[in-house]
Amino acid sequence: MKLRTASFVISICVFAGPLYGQEVLSTDEIVKGLTSSEVVGKGISQGLSYDQEQAIDEAAALGKSITVEKRRLVAEAIRDAALPAVDFQIAFDFDSADIRPDSQGILSKLAQAMMKPELEKARFLVNGHTDAKGTEQYNLDLSVDRAESVVAFLVTELHIDPGRLVPIGFGETELKNRDDGAAAVNRRVEVVNLTFK
Structure with missing residues (x-):
């Protein structure tokens, strides 16, 4: 097993116009990022088809046994539907899925956003991503654990209905910076x- 970096660097970026690259987002900015009908580089959101929703649910149920093909289909469904998304770089303890206290504040803002009228009935995919260090299976396992850890925190600490959250791990398959597989920006949630149309 290869060693991982000590923790994620905390920063937040949004796929929604001028908010991209900000270090700290307000609850209202998170709501805007998750409700924008025009997602930068994706066009107008078309929403998911029934078959795409079923594929996502099936992939999430597989957990660590998800196949590369299933992960690819989920990633394509998200891109094809042009769904609004917000990236968070959450700090975890070294080589674990334990969320560090300095990331709990942004998760609290995320939970507040999820309770706003614009999002209170929405369902969310919580995607774990890693960099390209380590083996593919190790990165997949870690990404699943971290996505599930974020969901558990949102449910147990911040009282979000678990039926609204679908955790899935992508490991290193969806690098944000493909030119530098080890870049910190690749380690994100x-x-x-999922319900935006």
């Missing part, structure tokens, strides 16, 4: 509004 992405929240996608």
Whole structure:
């Protein structure tokens, strides 16, 4: 097993116009990022088809046994539907899925956003992503654990209905910076509004 970096660097970026690259987002900015009908680089959101929703649910149920093909289909469904998404770089303890206290504040803002009228009935995909260090299976396992850890925190600490959250791990398959597989920006948790149309 290869060593991982000590923790994620905390920063937040949004796929929604001028908010991209901000270090700290307000609850209202998170709501805007998760409700924008025009997602930068994706066009107008078309929403998911029934078959795409079923594929996502099936992929999430597989957990660590998800196949590369299933992960690819989910990633394509998200891109094809142009769903609004917000990326969070959450700090975890070294080589674990334990969320560090300095990331709990942004998760609290995320939960507040999820309770706003614009999002209170929405369902979200919580995607775990890693960099390309380590083996593919190790990265998949870690990404699943971290996505599930974020969901558990939102449910147990912040009282979000678990039926609204679908955790899935992508490991290193969806690098944000493909030119530098080890870049910190690749280690992230992405929240996608599955019910946006």
